[in-house]
Amino acid sequence: MATTRLLLTFAIYRLIVTVGLTVEPTELLRLGVGGQLSVDPADMETASLDFGMMSRTEPLAVFHPASAEDIARLIRAAYGSARGFTVSARGHGHSINGQAQAAKGVVIEMSGSRGRQLGLGKPALPRVSEEESYVDVWGGELWIDVLRATLEHGLAPKSWTDYLYLSVGGTLSNAGISGQAFNHGPQISNVYELDVVTGKGELLTCSEKQNSALFHAVLGGLGQFGIITRARIPLERSPQRVRWIRALYSNFSAFTKDQEFLISLHAHPAAQKFDYVEGFVIVDDGLINNWRSSFFSPRNPVKITSFNANGGVLYCLEVTKNYDDSSAARIDQEIEALLEKLDFIPTSVFTTDLPYVDFLDRVHKNELKLRSKGLWDVPHPWLNLFVPKSSIADFDNGVFKGILGNKTSGPILIYPMNRDKWDQRTSVVTPDEDVFYLVAFLRSALDNGDETQKLEYLTQQNRRILKFCEDAGIRMKQYLPHHTAQQDWVDHFGDKWERFHHKKLEFDPRRILATGQRIFNPSFTTQLASTW
Ligand code: FAD
Numbered sequence: 416m417a418t419t420r421l422l423l424t425f426a427i428y429r430l431i432v433t434v435g436l437t438v439e440p441t442e443l444l445r446l447g448v449g450g451q452l453s454v455d456p457a458d459m460e461t462a463s464l465d466f467g468m469m470s471r472t473e474p475l476a477v478f479h480p481a482s483a484e485d486i487a488r489l490i491r492a493a494y495g496s497a498r499g500f501t502v503s504a505r506g507h508g509h510s511i512n513g514q515a516q517a518a519k520g521v522v523i524e525m526s527g528s529r530g531r532q533l534g535l536g537k538p539a540l541p542r543v544s545e546e547e548s549y550v551d552v553w554g555g556e557l558w559i560d561v562l563r564a565t566l567e568h569g570l571a572p573k574s575w576t577d578y579l580y581l582s583v584g585g586t587l588s589n590a591g592i593s594g595q596a597f598n599h600g601p602q603i604s605n606v607y608e609l610d611v612v613t614g615k616g617e618l619l620t621c622s623e624k625q626n627s628a629l630f631h632a633v634l635g636g637l638g639q640f641g642i643i644t645r646a647r648i649p650l651e652r653s654p655q656r657v658r659w660i661r662a663l664y665s666n667f668s669a670f671t672k673d674q675e676f677l678i679s680l681h682a683h684p685a686a687q688k689f690d691y692v693e694g695f696v697i698v699d700d701g702l703i704n705n706w707r708s709s710f711f712s713p714r715n716p717v718k719i720t721s722f723n724a725n726g727g728v729l730y731c732l733e734v735t736k737n738y739d740d741s742s743a744a745r746i747d748q749e750i751e752a753l754l755e756k757l758d759f760i761p762t763s764v765f766t767t768d769l770p771y772v773d774f775l776d777r778v779h780k781n782e783l784k785l786r787s788k789g790l791w792d793v794p795h796p797w798l799n800l801f802v803p804k805s806s807i808a809d810f811d812n813g814v815f816k817g818i819l820g821n822k823t824s825g826p827i828l829i830y831p832m833n834r835d836k837w838d839q840r841t842s843v844v845t846p847d848e849d850v851f852y853l854v855a856f857l858r859s860a861l862d863n864g865d866e867t868q869k870l871e872y873l874t875q876q877n878r879r880i881l882k883f884c885e886d887a888g889i890r891m892k893q894y895l896p897h898h899t900a901q902q903d904w905v906d907h908f909g910d911k912w913e914r915f916h917h918k919k920l921e922f923d924p925r926r927i928l929a930t931g932q933r934i935f936n937p938s939f940t941t942q943l944a945s946t947w
Contacts, residue, residue, distance in 0.1 A: 475517075574592075657768070660736075669759075677734065795860070824864075828853060833850060
């Protein structure tokens with residue numbers, strides 16, 4: 416206990432000396448009581464890194480909140496301090512480029528131990544309303560825990576990410592997408608209400624009807640306007656099981672035509688559409704058994720060469736249909752009726768059947784496998800793009816069949832979404848077409864592999880892909896965007912930039928929040944910090 420206090424006093428001393436706080440030291444000490452403010456080396460190390468493992472910024476201290484009020488007090492201290500300090504919420508640190516890091520500031524650990532190891536109370540657990548079909552969750556809650564809590568009531572959220580060890584606040588600050596998005600929209604289209612601590616330290620409830628400007632700004636807002644401390648998420652009755660189907664294509668236009676047809680069915684009754692539509696690109700033989708496609712093996716070993724891939728590239732459609740006891744008798748027929756309208760390679764359909772929760776949590780199994788081989792904590796030069804439908808064939812020719820050169824270092828996802836399921840009042844930006852594709856290059860860099868697996872090679876390849884889009888006039892947008900110059904952010908937001916900027920001035924006037932996104936400089940620096 417004495418050591419903890421000593422460390423805390425040191426942390427606070429550092430804050431006072433470094434940033435010239437005008438708040439009473441006792442006020443800040445109160446934040447530290449019980450160990451909430453920490454400079455513990457393990458905490459500092461965690462907060463300095465992220466899943467991307469490509470940037471490292473050590474904060475001044477790490478904060479473990481026990482409530483939204485704690486966060487409001489910390490931000491009021493930052494907002495009111497003479498020279499200021501930055502504050503970044505860290506969900507589960509699954510960003511790629513340091514977006515949750517805080518140079519010259521404090522990182523708020525929203526998930527993980529969040530005080531448990533320090534003997535503090537935890538923010539409230541998910542609270543389900545069965546009558547009104549929603550769940551109230553802490554902003555740092557992981558989606559896997561949201562799922563577990565709602566399943567106890569036979570309910571579940573409607574829109575997901577492929578991987579559930581992400582925080583609610585983290586995905587809502589981006590969009591939160593998976594194969595359900597064509598039908599239900601992204602996760603940011605599935606929120607009733609939020610509690611948010613703004614950059615001035617005000618704790619506000621917001622929704623469509625209450626403080627709506629803040630509500631829309633925060634959704635997809637890259638953490639720029641406030642810290643989400645609570646979200647109210649609508650629920651549906653949870654299905655029991657999932658029929659999971661994959662089918663291969665060697666012809667890209669047949670593949671995209673079928674994907675687009677399937678997402679066009681979104682307004683049809685449940686029996687006449689799939690519940691999830693995704694897909695991926697297979698550019699080399701090894702990949703068919705990669706970390707996302709263990710599906711094919713060991714019971715269904717697949718050799719790409721047996722499918723006569725055109726130019727060495729195959730495309731895999733991935734769809735699911737949810738069901739339970741009441742609909743089990745009809746499921747085969749419903750699936751058959753949908754599959755017969757599609758144009759995949761006839762012998763290439765693979766089907767599996769599993770509990771709903773196992774399907775939603777599918778990527779975690781692969782995470783455990785990779786961890787056991789030491790292949791999870793490696794650099795991840797990921798690139799996620801929203802490509803307009805009108806350019807997707809050019810993208811295929813130039814990138815999948817061109818730049819990649821039959822080599823990749825991780826899964827490449829590709830699936831279309833309907834833009835009218837995205838609320839244009841939110842901060843997220845998408846291409847300006849009714850249908851656009853997510854193309855996600857989910858790479859892992861290895862030091863001991865061949866040249867094409869090295870970080871430098873993959874980073875360079877990402878640059879070539881971006882340059883190709885620019886030269887070919889492909890009006891794509893980055894998802895989970897990463898830009899380092901303000902003009903690139905202005906271009907990214909396009910028509911939305913002025914509103915985005917204006918809301919920043921309103922809700923975070925000192926620009927202290929989420930500086931790891933590198934969109935705005937805090938008011939107390941004149942240039943980008945050296946670590947940027
Ligand atoms: P962090 O990385 O901790 O934070 C991201 C940003 O949000 C930071 O700027 C941070 O300051 C801010 N932030 C965090 N919490 C809050 C809060 N409570 N309030 C306000 N701002 C906050 N995304 C998809 O859409 N679909 C997928 O299928 C998908 N799969 C993924 C699979 C893996 C293995 C990984 C690593 C990522 C995946 N992602 C996916 C990306 C994911 O959505 C982002 O990494 C996102 O940032 C969520 O991660 P996080 O909760 O760890 O947030």
